[in-house]
Amino acid sequence: MKKYETPLLNELEKGPWPSFVKELKKAAKTSEMANDEVGQLEKSFRDKRGYWKHGGIVGVLGYGGGVIGRYSSLPNEFPGVAHFHTVRINQPSGMFYKTDSLRTILDLWDEYGSGLTNMHGSTGDMVLLGCRTEALEPLFAEVTSRGWDLGGSGSALRTPACCVGKARCEWANIDAMDICNDLTQTYQDYVHRPAWPYKFKFKIAGCAVDCVASIARADCSIIGTWKGNIAVDQDVVKDYAKAGMNINAEIVGMCPTGCMSYDGKTLTIDDENCSRCMHCISKMTKALRPTGERGASILIGSKAPIVVGSLLSWVIVPFMKMEPPYTELKELAEKIWEWWDDNAKPRERIGEVIELKGMRSFLEAIGVPPQPQQVLAPRKDPFFFWKDEDLNGKK
Amino acid sequence: MAWLTEQEAKAKRKTDIGPPHYSKMLPPVISKNYGKWKYHEVFTPGTMVHVAESGDKVYTVRVASPRILATESIRAMLDIADKYCDGYIRWTTRNNVEFMTTREENVPLIKKAAEDAGYPAGGIGSGLSNMVHTQGWVHCHSAAADASGLVKAIMDEVYPYFTEKKLPAKTRLALACCVNMCGAVHCSDLAVVAIHRKVPEINHDLVKNMCEIPTTIGACPTRAISPDPAKKSVKINPDKCMYCGNCFTVCPPIDIHRPEEDGVAIVVGGKVGSLRKGPMFSKLAIPYIKNNPPRWPEVVSAVKNILETYANDARKHERIGEWIDRIGWESFFKKTGIEFTYQHIDDFTFARDTFRTSAAFKW
Ligand code: HEM
Ligand code: HEM
Ligand code: SF4
Ligand code: SF4
Ligand code: SF4
Ligand code: SF4
Numbered sequence: 177m178k179k180y181e182t183p184l185l186n187e188l189e190k191g192p193w194p195s196f197v198k199e200l201k202k203a204a205k206t207s208e209m210a211n212d213e214v215g216q217l218e219k220s221f222r223d224k225r226g227y228w229k230h231g232g233i234v235g236v237l238g239y240g241g242g243v244i245g246r247y248s249s250l251p252n253e254f255p256g257v258a259h260f261h262t263v264r265i266n267q268p269s270g271m272f273y274k275t276d277s278l279r280t281i282l283d284l285w286d287e288y289g290s291g292l293t294n295m296h297g298s299t300g301d302m303v304l305l306g307c308r309t310e311a312l313e314p315l316f317a318e319v320t321s322r323g324w325d326l327g328g329s330g331s332a333l334r335t336p337a338c339c340v341g342k343a344r345c346e347w348a349n350i351d352a353m354d355i356c357n358d359l360t361q362t363y364q365d366y367v368h369r370p371a372w373p374y375k376f377k378f379k380i381a382g383c384a385v386d387c388v389a390s391i392a393r394a395d396c397s398i399i400g401t402w403k404g405n406i407a408v409d410q411d412v413v414k415d416y417a418k419a420g421m422n423i424n425a426e427i428v429g430m431c432p433t434g435c436m437s438y439d440g441k442t443l444t445i446d447d448e449n450c451s452r453c454m455h456c457i458s459k460m461t462k463a464l465r466p467t468g469e470r471g472a473s474i475l476i477g478s479k480a481p482i483v484v485g486s487l488l489s490w491v492i493v494p495f496m497k498m499e500p501p502y503t504e505l506k507e508l509a510e511k512i513w514e515w516w517d518d519n520a521k522p523r524e525r526i527g528e529v530i531e532l533k534g535m536r537s538f539l540e541a542i543g544v545p546p547q548p549q550q551v552l553a554p555r556k557d558p559f560f561f562w563k564d565e566d567l568n569g570k571k
Numbered sequence: 572m573a574w575l576t577e578q579e580a581k582a583k584r585k586t587d588i589g590p591p592h593y594s595k596m597l598p599p600v601i602s603k604n605y606g607k608w609k610y611h612e613v614f615t616p617g618t619m620v621h622v623a624e625s626g627d628k629v630y631t632v633r634v635a636s637p638r639i640l641a642t643e644s645i646r647a648m649l650d651i652a653d654k655y656c657d658g659y660i661r662w663t664t665r666n667n668v669e670f671m672t673t674r675e676e677n678v679p680l681i682k683k684a685a686e687d688a689g690y691p692a693g694g695i696g697s698g699l700s701n702m703v704h705t706q707g708w709v710h711c712h713s714a715a716a717d718a719s720g721l722v723k724a725i726m727d728e729v730y731p732y733f734t735e736k737k738l739p740a741k742t743r744l745a746l747a748c749c750v751n752m753c754g755a756v757h758c759s760d761l762a763v764v765a766i767h768r769k770v771p772e773i774n775h776d777l778v779k780n781m782c783e784i785p786t787t788i789g790a791c792p793t794r795a796i797s798p799d800p801a802k803k804s805v806k807i808n809p810d811k812c813m814y815c816g817n818c819f820t821v822c823p824p825i826d827i828h829r830p831e832e833d834g835v836a837i838v839v840g841g842k843v844g845s846l847r848k849g850p851m852f853s854k855l856a857i858p859y860i861k862n863n864p865p866r867w868p869e870v871v872s873a874v875k876n877i878l879e880t881y882a883n884d885a886r887k888h889e890r891i892g893e894w895i896d897r898i899g900w901e902s903f904f905k906k907t908g909i910e911f912t913y914q915h916i917d918d919f920t921f922a923r924d925t926f927r928t929s930a931a932f933k934w
Contacts, residue, residue, distance in 0.1 A: 221708070226828070228711060272660075273662075293645065324588075346609055386843045389758065392850065430847055480753075
């Protein structure tokens, strides 16, 4: 194996934070591929630039995604990274693993690839980093025969992801892991065979704390909420006060709707004015609990700024019940995809198409009525359209 | 183990089976109390307990990881999980690793074992969690800076806020190595975004042979590219180009790399939770700092300056964005000593919403 001098990368083995350079070098002990990755990276650090080429299409038979082609632009100097494709393995919902089950993947990856991973990629898949083209088919056969599958890439349904939800969080209003798994299984064809104008992502969070950042990075954000009151255990409120919490400053004063009051003994919530933001509950989890009907808010359209600006998801369905098999959600998603497919130019995300065509035509197409929960405020100009059915008083 | 032959692979392969069902991956205490958790308590930034209605308890030790992990390291983590956690482990959405156990006495043992393996405990509560990031020079063709290297240098410096020190509220750091922002860093408390700053250079002779002209023109999101029939190549309108590098992706002879011009911007004040003020976008704090590998000292000290100014000035539970909203951006620039430039004034899609339309402001 070639021995690379790495004076620059060595600097990043120092310090208390776990070092990715140590990880690269661990894999490089036994893998020529990882070793040449180290060599090429040292050169990048010296020259302040990357040396990768975009790959063109590589993949496995019958799938249009799950593998991202990657080639070095210096294959003669670093033959081990001449091919260095990414294989996305769809994570189990919630990213819990039984150790023997994960070991199976590790053993296969040492045999067929570089031994380097990302746990996990930002969409949620396990990312196996660095694979040669000829290893893809046999690796795929090994992985799938053991009950695992590839995730999505390209203009497809991307691997859905969720928070830990009911598995270990008292705030989960919906079964985020089950919804995530159900959508992933129901739409395998859409995950593996890109057929859309662009990518489409689902992320499912159990409550408005949104630990998967669904509201910022999912075309369809599914966020748990509730309809009832917040139950207050006044004895436990007293415990918080005794333990030193300044309830007026930290809780009442920071409630965005001003719907709480505290007289030094009793914490009162004017539930009708609560917007369910989760602030008070997250700070006094032993004392406060949501009650009543549970469900999800469905929001649409968030994306990173490429290219006409970043978007946060917009509320379209303020409340939807979430019971398996999630038929209402799936019917809605299918209507959304149909409208998007009909109206988008290539590489237009759903949020951009809604901006171009108007929220009204989108909502009408998917059969969702107008509701004040969908907007921060109504429009401020008098320039609006009337359709015949509006004039006839149908709507 | 030997590689499968083509025949064997064909016989073995399955399609569209999806991931394993999560129920096969859950520790028994999680399966038993699924959906029946009552409350949780954070002991230290690396340890917490969740208590179920049944009275069952599950202790969690959360540890850092560099996201890039060698199989050897993951095996070491799995060994810890076998020893103390009945053979179960979990990853969080921010690339931390969680060890769960029903036995309180295992908590310090797990913490020690993970720390000995090089993965310190932390990341829970009002402080820093792991810094989410993208691929950088390790794997991506578009990268205007490395990702893992910058993250390592920054986290080394702000390390105590992960393991022990408190901040006014949860603070989320992120890094994207180009404006595609694969990590969707646009709603983070503080994010580093790598940027190119010059129109790419075209090698016309190579374009002729290597690139499909319509595809190249189509790749440009701002329609800055047009045909150059004389050269059988393309030209770029410098007034429209915003250095995204999409053209380079489809046509390598259009080179976007400029080692001496590439670098990073720093954005601040985003959040995704609806708590209190609702989700917010991150906004530009520092338009450019040059690439200075291997440890980017200028970026590290800029991040530290913003974090410490926030730590000293914000009220309890205020995220960076909420703090800036309260004190005003003019105070943010004053308190941090960051220079305000033309680049800070928006001229993109929603510019007019960002101009001040009130006669009230601070000096
Ligand atoms: C138009 C915008 C985008 C383009 C052109 C783009 C392009 C790419 C490319 C070329 C890679 C391969 C990196 C490698 O070599 O490993 C990549 C990886 C990835 N992208 Fe994007 N990306 C875009 C936006 C996004 C967004 C907004 C997200 C997430 C919300 C995302 C999620 C990912 C993920 C999860 C990976 C795998 C590697 C990682 O986790 O860092 N991408 N993207
Ligand atoms: C002050 C408000 C918040 C509270 C009280 C809170 C609470 C929590 C709790 C209890 C967990 C652990 C869940 C589990 O795995 O059991 C968690 C995890 C997480 N939270 Fe939050 N959260 C808050 C705000 C946020 C925000 C605004 C974001 C995003 C910017 C966020 C991102 C995450 C992520 C990514 C995780 C996964 C675990 C990790 O950090 O490594 N949280 N949060
Ligand atoms: S999003 Fe809500 S339910 Fe899900 S883990 Fe975070 S706090 Fe819990
Ligand atoms: S959930 Fe939010 S709005 Fe409702 S009472 Fe609590 S802090 Fe106020
Ligand atoms: S942010 Fe840009 S450079 Fe980084 S991985 Fe994504 S596309 Fe590649
Ligand atoms: S860098 Fe981006 S904006 Fe500039 S010409 Fe290339 S594709 Fe267009």
